[in-house]
Amino acid sequence: TRKDGKINNCDLRKLTRDQLESLMVVAKCEIISSSSTEHIDGYVLSESSMFISARRFILKTCGNTTPLTCLPMLLTFVSITTGFDTVQDLYYSRKNFKRPELQLTPHRTFADEAQMLDDMFNSGKAYCMGSVNRADCWYLYTYSYNPAKLPLALRCSNIMPPNNNTNNSVTKANNVMKTGNAGFILGARNMMNQPHENDQTLEVLMSNLDREKMSCFYKANCTNAAEATKLAGIDELIPGTVIDDVLFTPCGYSMNGLLRNIPGGYMTIHITPEPDFSYVSFETNIPQSSYKKLIGKVIECFGPKQFIITFFNSCSSGVQLGAEDGCRVPKYKDYNVNDLQICQLPNYDLTYALYNRTPS
Secondary structure: OOOOOOOOOOOHHHOOHHHHHHHHHHHOOOEEEEEEOOOEEEEEEOOEEEEEEOOEEEEEEEEOOOHHHHHHHHHHHHHHHHOOOOOOEEEEEEEOOOOHHHOOOOOOOHHHHHHHHHHHOOOOEEEEEEOOOOOOEEEEEEEEOOOOOOOOOOOOOOOOOOOOOOEEEEEEEEOOOOOOOOOOOOOOOOOOOOOOOOOEEEEEEEEOOOHHHHHHHEOOOOOOHHHHHHHHOHHHOOOOOEEEEEEOOOEOEEEEEEEOOOOOEEEEEEEEOOHHHOEEEEEEOOOOOOHHHHHHHHHHHHOOOEEEEEEEEEOOOOOOOOHHHOOOOOOOOOEEEEEEEEEEEOOEEEEEEEEEEOOO
16 A cells, blocks of 8 residues: 555556566566456466466465565565555465475575564564474464555465475465455455455365376376366366466476456466376465365366365455355365364454375
8 A cells, every 4th residue: 555545546567577577586487478357467487376466466486486585676666666655464375395405595494484574574473274293284474564544465475385396385465455344355345446356365285186187287298288278177167267378398287367257366276297296286366156166176177185275265255165064164075174273364264274085
């Protein structure tokens, strides 16, 4: 936001291509392709994805990237180019590492990451979802400036896969107008007649994938990304999305999907198919009539032995992932829920659930 509240002409999409490429150099990745709708720009990166709308910035990276190190530059560019001067909200999250020593500073420990963010945002809070003494947990850092005022919201997330050599990180920045009594951050209908933005984000983080289902994400088996998208059934997950996809050499896959009739609506998938450390991340903010059905389609596409669900939704939305099953998260045949935690954050509820395939 602006401290004076005059945000009529402010827009994060005013960031220039040169500025975006400079940010990617610092984060250690690069832009491969781009797509746009009236309300959002999507970028496929060498290391995952980036999305920018008028009030939201999302950077999702993987590999030995350093997404937090580009935040100071991002804030400087936002201040000098877009008209905004204040961060409203920040969320930074990631899965635990299997080999943290292979990551670059400050991403080797969550304590180092939290300290860096504390140095930038002096009232942030750090959390751990899941079991800290087991193989899977999920870290979260949050900061809120003043949710009672018209917001510039910065949301940063860093989701890491569990293999030895890569991470999968997400940096999200949101600048969302807020009505005086609605309580929405991502999904508020603002006072300046800007389009309604979504107020939920679903992530499904999958590991130990079905080898046959992963086979189409090798260049030796599919000639191009469009063929892999079709064979895997990715194009049927959320019908109507405009897909920008990349099939890497010798293997690996990334896609962004934008939905024109949902302002700011996106989905993104990133795949590491190698059997020793196979991993798939799925994310969308597109509202669903049945999250159980969507998650079921996603796990059917990729056949994970284990998956984690994280779901941010505005406190006022009343959405529950497991409403159809009469519980907090959906139930799926052949999977057990081994961990479930609910966290109430300023303006958002966060649901975390860990599923493991039932032993045969």
